[in-house]
Amino acid sequence: MLINLFSRAVLMSTPLLLGSLSEVFSERTGVMVTAIEGIFLMGAWAGFTAAYITGSLAMGLLYAALSGLLVAMLYAYIVVTLKQHQIVTGTAINILILGLCSFLQRVVFGVPLSPLTVEPLQKIAIPLLSKIPFIGPIFFQQNILTYSIYVLVPLGYFILYKTSLGLVIRSTGENPEAVDVSGISVSRVRFVTVSISGIICGIAGAFYSIGYLGKFTTNMIGGRGWIAFAICFLGNWNPIGAFVGTLIFGLAEAFAILMQANASTILPNELFISLPYILTIVLTISRKSFNVPSKLGVAYYEEH
């Protein structure tokens, strides 16, 4: 039972971590990806549709990544190139994508008589490691996307703090003038970082459709993009912080699912569904020290 709970927590953490990790990188350059909810949804739709039509989950992931890239590039074009307001733009794009996905769903599938499903990603047990008692079944009997985060977190940390690329990324959010003076285009750094975030967030979105449910509905993301966004804040714009934050949220979500399945009568289901959202509110209020990138959300006008 406990193993089941933790193993599910790791599973549910996966897309949140992919999302918050990309958010950490983008926000370090000064750009909040407020379109993240829309990118998640687009990835979920494109991933499901491609997987359903081609019968291949790999194609699903590929199209999810591509669609995430396109949405992120539209967002980056408006906020980085045209320098428009990030929160406002993200809200508009989220509405656009919600309309787009419900429309395209209808265009491609019409009104289906039975629910459309695909076989979700298989769990792969890693030889030897999965045999370790307790830890094995929790961490090493997962699907391939979950394994990818074991690599991405240390890699993200390494890139951000130990490479010159990471220095450029961090400086772009802290002191864009210095980056500009050293001959690097601030806009290009921001545009590329947001685009790559889009690829990863698209895949994260596909996790919800083809990662474990094997179906698509337009309300399936239900604020998970925003939670990934919140985790980036709560994790202090640090990959390790994001990792810890995500595990807590994954646990909250797994706990909610467990409680709903066991239909406890003392406390209402709705309370458990609200748990991740309430947790975000409480943590946002109670956190004292934030290392906000100083130019977060501020457009940069290059000197010409």
Add this chain to the structure above:
Amino acid sequence: MMDKKTRDILITNFFAVVLGLILSGIMILFLKKNPFSVFGILFSSMFRDGYTIGEIFVKATPLIFTALAFAFTFKANLFNIGAQGQFYIGSITAVSVSLLIPSALAIPVAIVLSFLAGGLWGGFMGVSKAKFKANEFLISMMSTYVALNLMNYLLRTILMESKGEYPQTESLAKSTWLFKIVPHTRLHFGFILAILAAVTVWLILYRTTFGFRIRAVGQNQEAARMSGVNPEIIYIISFIISGGLAGLAGVTEVNGVQHMLLQGFNPSIGALGIGIAILANGNPIGIIFASILFGALHVGGTIMGQLSGVPSSIINLMEGFVMVFVIISYFVRRKWEMNRDKKLLMEGNV
């Protein structure tokens, strides 16, 4: 003669709407339908009879409130993107009041209490921003999901109909309904309330010292503080008023349209309100017209869906496109303005 800025806004927004329509037309081609005939149906069905024209204003009513809610905090450079949740809280309050007092007295009580309930829910965000420097954008977003779950819980427990079949309340007594202002339509008093709210918000923002302080905090928080304005108080009061406005949408929808509360109630008016506020450049009077435009698209789109087989989700898509183009037009206007200034400088007229 209209000033140049207003003219620019009208021109660019007109093109934003047209471009949105063109892109949605291209999407309609994917369904192998002729976009011209589909749009023909869309526009002719909006005005096909008095009842339908009334529906446009019925649909615009809650949008005016949620757009005002966003615009009000936006003037103080705050982001209340949780109008949806404040609307749910207002709806819960309105339906509870109307079930408890099944007489005409329920209407004024519901209006006052829904405003207060939405205001308290919003005020909580203002307090977290003012006292704990919490990110109001995140908190308002997350609180929407909490409000939704609270509503769902109440709908299947204490507020549930006595038949116990569906997650919805009993129908409200007729005496608690908002009265109709045009016969043979569903257009109700709520629309007048919305217009009054928009005018009041305009007066507060542009004709009172308090409104001046709000805008001062929005323009430059530190400068406002230096000149003796307390930004923390402004945060709290702005959020209370903003939440209250969104809460009022609950009264107009519960007492004016549905006459009950049910699950999955108007799920997107919060987000659309943000779009409308952007389209209207945050101007309360502009919000009235932008809301009517969105209302018309919804009414036309629903009928179009029934008549032409194009799913009504095309309307959300169209609104999304329009909003994106409206944001891009902010860039275009800035460019125009800079060119004008440049020209003035060259002519030496400054």
